[in-house]
Structure formats: C-alpha cells, structure tokens
Amino acid sequence: MEFFNTVGKAALGSRLRLMTATVTDDAAKIYELYGADFVPKWFPVFFVLGHDGEKTITEIATDIGHSQPSVSKIIKEMTKAGLVEENTTAQDKRRTVVTLSPKGVILSKNIAQQCIDVAVAIEGLISEANHNLWEALEEWEFLLEQKSLLRRVNEEKKLRESKEVKIVDYSPEYHSAFKALNEEWISNYFEIEETDRKALDNAEDYIIKKGGKIFVALYEGEPLGVCALIKMDASTGYDYELAKMAVSPKVQGKNIGWLLGQAVIESARTLGAKKVYLESNTILKPAINLYHKLGFEKVTGLATPYKRCNIQMELDLNQK
Structure with a gap:
C-alpha cells in the first residue's frame, strides 16, 4: 500500500495489525469451510486443552503467553458455546480447573485434518516467498525479548538529542546556572551543607583557581547541566574529584x-x-549506575565533609 511506502518502518505496528486482520478473516472462513462453529481467537486455549487435558486458567495463560483476564474471557465464551466445562472431579477444589467438554473433544478431532491442511498451505506460501516469515517472527520475538522496541526507540531518542547538547568550559556568565542547578538538585534529596556553599558561592576561587575545571552542558543554548573536576590534595592518593x-x-x-x-x-x-x-549516596540509583558505566568502582577509606555521603568511588585512568 502507498501509505506504508510513504510512512515506512514507523508503521510496523499498523502493518502487522492489517496482516493479522487479513489472516484472522480468512481463519474464520476456513473454520466455516470445515463446518466448525468456532472463533479464531479461541484456538490457542482450545489447542492447549485438547493437547494437555485439564488446566487452570493461570496455567493456560502461561502456556500461550496471554493475560489471565484475556484467557478467562475466552473460557467464558467457549463455555457458553458448550466447548469447555469446569472439571468437577479435580482433586484440589480451591483451583478452577477447566477441560474440553464432550462437544469440544469431538470438535478437536474433527478439525485435526483442518490443521494439517492449513500447515501445508502455509508451507506452500513460505516456498513462494523470498523470506521465511515464520522463522523471521521467531527471530524478532527473541530479539525483542532481549531488548524491547520501547527501549530501542528510547536509546535512539537519547542519541539524537545528545547530539544537540554542547559541552563548554565554565565562564563567569555560567556562575548563576552552576549554583542554581546544584542547589535545586541537592535540595531535592538532601540539605545544602557548608562545603557545598564554599563551592557554589565561590566557584572560581574554590575550584578554577585551585587547578580544577567546570563544564557546562548547553541544550538549545541554555545551560542545563554542570559538573566540576576539583583538584585534590596529593595526600589523598587522588588527583581530582568528580563533583557537583x-x-x-x-x-x-x-x-x-x-x-x-x-x-x-x-x-x-x-x-x-x-x-x-x-x-555520592546510594539512594541516587541513576547516578550510581552512571558512575559505574563511566568506569568508577566502589572504594572506602577517605574522610568526607558531607553528611549525605555513604558511598565513595574511584576511576583508575591507568586501567582505562
């Protein structure tokens, strides 16, 4: 269709739904062809009960990958059609166990040849196609299980938007942003302490003039992120601290x-x-994950001026 050629791969869901509707419409007509009064969406539940015998709704839902409410609704519809019934002889009366009714058992046997014919027809379709859709679906299901489409799109969004971010060196014009961003962040989780005030009120004297640096992230020209590299005393065993x-x-x-x-x-x-x-502090899980991603590892030992600190980390640049 011209629509899909125009929209492209962003319309994957719409295209799959259209194909599903086409196949489902044909499936309903195929059941009629074989004289079966049957609704296509019942098939997974019907097959499991015909193959395995009695099952609970939870077990069926697990087997076919559907939700319990969805399976419950199908069971009700199939019960009304006389194909399914509760197994009153089940040993555990606390569980609702369902099974095919005598009518359902007869239907299961009658559509066995139908299933064989459908399978052969699908094989014929596969042989005519340049790509094996069945194998492709298995592969796509596996890949989406490893990383969902939502996660993949979110990663692409982050990558695209990160290209619009510009990292620049600190200059006096960014002092208010450096101070405001840190005050907002610290106040949101903790209390601003005396050591914070020294760095935030006198960034140039406390950080820049002592051999450190401050970086500012500009997004659409606005300073919306900051981070400092603070020179440390040689006696600590570290050269610099990543802070603020x-x-x-x-x-x-x-x-x-x-x-x-x-x-x-x-x-x-x-x-x-x-x-x-x-x-840092371990309640800041996204931040801790970021530091790990950057290569930092947990250490202990140094005295800290911050009440909020409950984790210390280091990055050994000789190993990176």
Whole structure:
C-alpha cells in the first residue's frame, strides 16, 4: 500500500495489525469451510486443552503467553458455546480447573485434518516467498525479548538529542546556572551543607583557581547541566574529584550526565591524572549506575565533609 511506502518502518505496528486482520478473516472462513462453529481467537486455549487435558486458567495463560483476564474471557465464551466445562472431579477444589467438554473433544478431532491442511498451505506460501516469515517472527520475538522496541526507540531518542547538547568550559556568565542547578538538585534529596556553599558561592576561587575545571552542558543554548573536576590534595592518593554534577529535570533523559562525565574524565586524563575520586549516596540509583558505566568502582577509606555521603568511588585512568 502507498501509505506504508510513504510512512515506512514507523508503521510496523499498523502493518502487522492489517496482516493479522487479513489472516484472522480468512481463519474464520476456513473454520466455516470445515463446518466448525468456532472463533479464531479461541484456538490457542482450545489447542492447549485438547493437547494437555485439564488446566487452570493461570496455567493456560502461561502456556500461550496471554493475560489471565484475556484467557478467562475466552473460557467464558467457549463455555457458553458448550466447548469447555469446569472439571468437577479435580482433586484440589480451591483451583478452577477447566477441560474440553464432550462437544469440544469431538470438535478437536474433527478439525485435526483442518490443521494439517492449513500447515501445508502455509508451507506452500513460505516456498513462494523470498523470506521465511515464520522463522523471521521467531527471530524478532527473541530479539525483542532481549531488548524491547520501547527501549530501542528510547536509546535512539537519547542519541539524537545528545547530539544537540554542547559541552563548554565554565565562564563567569555560567556562575548563576552552576549554583542554581546544584542547589535545586541537592535540595531535592538532601540539605545544602557548608562545603557545598564554599563551592557554589565561590566557584572560581574554590575550584578554577585551585587547578580544577567546570563544564557546562548547553541544550538549545541554555545551560542545563554542570559538573566540576576539583583538584585534590596529593595526600589523598587522588588527583581530582568528580563533583557537583547536576542536570535540570527539564532535560533528564538526554544523556547529559553521561556527556558531562565523559568530558570531566577526558579533561582529567589530559591533565595527567591517574585516579579520579567521587562521593555520592546510594539512594541516587541513576547516578550510581552512571558512575559505574563511566568506569568508577566502589572504594572506602577517605574522610568526607558531607553528611549525605555513604558511598565513595574511584576511576583508575591507568586501567582505562
């Protein structure tokens, strides 16, 4: 159809639904062809009961990959049609066990040849096609199980939007953004402490003039993310600390934290650093995951000026 040629792969769901509708319409007519008063959507439940005998609704749902409410609805419809009944002889009376009725058993035997004919027809269709749809579906199901379409699209969105982010060096014009972003972030989870004030109120004296750096992430020209590389005392065993990373909630999910972290680490490497240190709190799971992704590993030992710190991490640049 011209619509699908125009829209392209973004219409995958619509195209699959259209094919499903076409096949389902034919399936209903095929049941009529074989004299079976049967609804196509019943088939997975009907097949499981015909093949395995009595089953609970939960067991059927697990077997066919449907939800329990969906299976319950189908069971009710099939019961009304006289194809399914509760197994009153089941040992465990606390569970609702269903089985094919005598009418259902007869129908199951009658449509056995139908299933064979359908399978042969599908094989013929596969032999005429350039691509084996059945095998492709198995492969796609496996790949989507490993990584869903939602996750894949989200990754592409992040990648595209991250290309619109520009990381720049700190200049006095960004002081208010550096301070405001950090105050917003810290206040959201903790309390601003004295050491925070020293860095946020006097960024140039406390960080820049002592040999550190501050990076600013611009998105559409607006400073919406910051991160500092603070020079540490040689007695600590570390060269620099990654600190004061804050990203505006307006742009979270655009990989800005990752881009800032990479900029800080690359700067530390350029400055000849061997080890970079950071402090955080384990309630900040996204941040901890980011630090692990950047290569940081948990350590212990240094005294911290922050009450909120309950985890310390380091990045050994000699190993990266």
